[in-house]
Amino acid sequence: MNHRRTGLLLILPALATVVLLFGGGLGYGFAQSLGLAGFTDTPVGLAAYQRVTDGPAFTDGLLLSLWISTVATGLAVAIGVAAALALRHTAPGQRAATFLAQLGLPVPHLIGAVAIGLLLADSGLLARAARTVGVALPALVADPHAVAVIAEYVWKEAPFVLIVVLAALGGPVAEHERVAATLGARPRQVLRHVTLPLLAPSILAVAVLIFAFTLGAYEVPALLGSAYPQPLPVLAYQRFTAAELSGRAEGVAIALLIAVIAVAAALAYTGASRRAVGRVTGARR
Amino acid sequence: MTETGLATGSRPVQEARPATGMRRPRRPLGVGLARPTVLILTGLWVAGPLLPLAVQAFTDQWFYPDLWPNRWSLAGWEQALGPQSRLAEAVATSIGIGAAVAALATALGAAAGRALAWHRLPGRRLIELVLLAPVLVPPFAVAMGAQIVYLRAGLADSLTGVVLAQLPAATAYATLLMSGMWAGVDPALERQARTLGAGAWRAFREVSLPQLRGGLVVAAMFAFLISWSDYLLTLLIGGGVVTTVPLLLFATAAGSGNQAATAAIALVAVAPPLLLTALAARQLAGRDTALLGVGR
Numbered sequence: 382m383n384h385r386r387t388g389l390l391l392i393l394p395a396l397a398t399v400v401l402l403f404g405g406g407l408g409y410g411f412a413q414s415l416g417l418a419g420f421t422d423t424p425v426g427l428a429a430y431q432r433v434t435d436g437p438a439f440t441d442g443l444l445l446s447l448w449i450s451t452v453a454t455g456l457a458v459a460i461g462v463a464a465a466l467a468l469r470h471t472a473p474g475q476r477a478a479t480f481l482a483q484l485g486l487p488v489p490h491l492i493g494a495v496a497i498g499l500l501l502a503d504s505g506l507l508a509r510a511a512r513t514v515g516v517a518l519p520a521l522v523a524d525p526h527a528v529a530v531i532a533e534y535v536w537k538e539a540p541f542v543l544i545v546v547l548a549a550l551g552g553p554v555a556e557h558e559r560v561a562a563t564l565g566a567r568p569r570q571v572l573r574h575v576t577l578p579l580l581a582p583s584i585l586a587v588a589v590l591i592f593a594f595t596l597g598a599y600e601v602p603a604l605l606g607s608a609y610p611q612p613l614p615v616l617a618y619q620r621f622t623a624a625e626l627s628g629r630a631e632g633v634a635i636a637l638l639i640a641v642i643a644v645a646a647a648l649a650y651t652g653a654s655r656r657a658v659g660r661v662t663g664a665r666r
Numbered sequence: 667m668t669e670t671g672l673a674t675g676s677r678p679v680q681e682a683r684p685a686t687g688m689r690r691p692r693r694p695l696g697v698g699l700a701r702p703t704v705l706i707l708t709g710l711w712v713a714g715p716l717l718p719l720a721v722q723a724f725t726d727q728w729f730y731p732d733l734w735p736n737r738w739s740l741a742g743w744e745q746a747l748g749p750q751s752r753l754a755e756a757v758a759t760s761i762g763i764g765a766a767v768a769a770l771a772t773a774l775g776a777a778a779g780r781a782l783a784w785h786r787l788p789g790r791r792l793i794e795l796v797l798l799a800p801v802l803v804p805p806f807a808v809a810m811g812a813q814i815v816y817l818r819a820g821l822a823d824s825l826t827g828v829v830l831a832q833l834p835a836a837t838a839y840a841t842l843l844m845s846g847m848w849a850g851v852d853p854a855l856e857r858q859a860r861t862l863g864a865g866a867w868r869a870f871r872e873v874s875l876p877q878l879r880g881g882l883v884v885a886a887m888f889a890f891l892i893s894w895s896d897y898l899l900t901l902l903i904g905g906g907v908v909t910t911v912p913l914l915l916f917a918t919a920a921g922s923g924n925q926a927a928t929a930a931i932a933l934v935a936v937a938p939p940l941l942l943t944a945l946a947a948r949q950l951a952g953r954d955t956a957l958l959g960v961g962r
Contacts, residue, residue, distance in 0.1 A: 384785075385785065385786055385787065385788060387781075387785060388781040388784070388785025388786065388787050389781070389785075389787065389788075391777040391778060391780055391781035391785070392777070392778045392781035392782065392785075392787065392793060394774050394777060394778070395774040395775060395777065395778035395797065395837050395841050396778070396793060396796060396797070398774055398833055398834055398837050399796055399797055399799065399800060399834045399837060399838060400796060402808075402812070402830055402831070402833060402834045403799060403800050403803075403805075403808050403834035403835075404796070404799070405812065405815070406808035406809065406810075406811040406812030406815070407803065407807060407808050407811055408811070409811045409812060409814070409815060410807060410808065410810055410811020410812070411811065412811075413811060413814070418814075419814045464704055464707075464708065467704045468704055468705070474702075474704070474705055477705055477708075478704070478705055478708045480947055481705075481708045481709050481712050482708060482712065483943055483947060484712055484940060484943055484944065485711075485712035486943070487891045487895075487939035487940070487942070487943050488716070488936055488939055488940070489894070489895035489897075489912060489935065489936070489939065490895070491895070491897055491912050491915055491916060491935075492716075492719075492915070492932045492935055492936045493715065494919075495719070495915065495919050495928060495929070495932045496715040496716055496718065496719050496932065497715055498919070499715075499718050499719065499722055499925065499929070500714075500715050500718060504730040504731075506718055506733075508730070508731070509730060509731045509732065509733050510733065512731045513731070513733060536711070536715060539711070540708070540711070540712060543708070589802075590801070590802075593802050593803075593804075594804075596804070597803075597804020597805075597806065597807070598804070599806060599897070599898045600897045600898065600912075600916060603916075603920075604916065604919060604920060614804065614806065617806070617810070618806070618898070621810050629810075632810055633807070633810045633811055636804065636806060636807035636810050636811075637807055639804055639807065640803045640804055640807045643802055643803060643804065644802055644803065647802050
């Protein structure tokens with residue numbers, strides 16, 4: 382039964398779906414960005430990439446994208462890990478928290494964006510509440526620091542971190558912690574030298590997924606972001622749908638640059654997670 | 667990239683259990699916070715931003731700086747459900763696309779998951795990497811490139827086109843999930859059935875399938891939710907002709923300024939994910955739900 386051929390036959394439909402529908406689009410998009418295919422008047426070569434990266438709109442957009450993804454990932458991870466550590470020793474608490482967090486996970490980001498918009502807009506609930514206590518808030522939606530965009534991502538992804546870290550805490554972490562405590566480590570040392578490094582692979586995996594996702598997400602900054610600077614996905618969509626033909630190649634070029642950054646982050650993570658666990662257990666996975 | 671297994675369930679992770687009997691003398695940092703507080707905070711965190719939607723949907727007068735609306739009204743719902751809004755049509759379209767994506771992705775994922783869990787595969791690392799690509803690469807990079815192909819094939823602006831565009835990501839997630847599920851089924855049982863004379867299909871149907879039922883439901887649910895949440899792929903490939911609930915919601919939120927109607931549509935859009943997750947909560951181990959976190 383474990384013949385290779387049966388295995389290949391079973392995996393082929395899924396693989397073909399991803400390779401043809403996903404890889405095909407990616408490859409064809411790459412060809413378009415190089416002026417090799419599609420409705421385009423872009424000359425063959427890197428012209429689209431040069432046009433796109435030339436000028437402040439791309440640089441500002443890239444910096445804004447990196448700012449949004451880095452801050453959102455950092456905050457979501459910090460909040461999620463802290464909540465998981467606070468809940469780890471109570472079974473009912475964990476179950477309830479996991480259930481609550483699970484409920485939040487499938488809420489589409491677009492709905493999150495609408496909700497956060499109602500909350501943080503100039504006439505939103507937060508501004509109303511602040512006014513009753515006599516505080517005037519700065520603009521949080523469509524502001525240059527993308528506060529509302531980051532807030533939506535953190536709101537949506539922190540429960541995700543909580544669930545993953547709670548699951549990871551069920552592994553051999555407690556044993557290693559007991560060993561360290563028996564050997565005289567203080568709680569702070571246990572956390573710093575045992576717990577966090579052992580959780581590092583899960584935390585890093587989640588961080589990479591959040592980073593990659595927020596880097597490529599369109600609807601949240603499109604709804605809550607400012608008109609300038611625009612994060613890369615919004616910029617890519619605008620170029621792609623622009624009136625002039627060359628915009629299509631430029632839009633695809635920006636989208637592919639985002640993909641390169643996201644994949645680079647994933648590769649960096651693979652190495653980092655191995656090192657982190659190896660430091661504690663002495664084993665390389 | 668198999669390390670992402672921790673977040674995706676391709677490697678079984680034990681569910682968190684409290685250490686019974688053994689109480690560590692001193693708790694690590696972060697436990698100082700009272701637990702009920704953390705629990706209440708979690709609830710507030712999740713529900714907080716969604717509750718104002720429920721209030722907003724039932725008022726047409728909630729002027730700044732009032733903390734509470736001074737008039738209740740169903741005007742938002744009338745607008746959202748009225749003849750001009752096409753919400754009912756959008757819900758039907760979303761459900762149709764979601765069901766098609768769920769059925770296809772679950773079937774593909776169940777087969778591929780079995781291969782990943784049970785079979786020796788040449789180039790396994792590469793296969794896993796390819797299957798993970800839709801999780802990491804922003805899907806719109808693909809949709810932009812593929813749009814012309816869909817146009818030329820006559821699939822742009824069609825339901826079929828949108829289903830095909832959404833399928834790779836849903837298939838990738840379903841495969842990751844199902845490979846974890848298959849890993850929990852003992853291959854020896856099917857072999858015994860075969861020894862007793864059952865054909866390959868019958869052995870699968872009567873031995874493994876009953877054990878996989880929960881997993882298949884979860885995989886179908888995830889695939890459906892990935893489809894239900896999608897905005898940009900539907901916009902790019904559907905060309906604005908295929909109007910799903912997210913497209914309607916975005917257009918109303920960005921274009922109409924009618925906050926009550928926006929909130930009403932958002933409530934309609936958020937109901938299926940909440941209901942499905944609540945119903946399936948018992949089926950879901952923490953590691954499985956983790957997938958939902960990236961299931962856009």
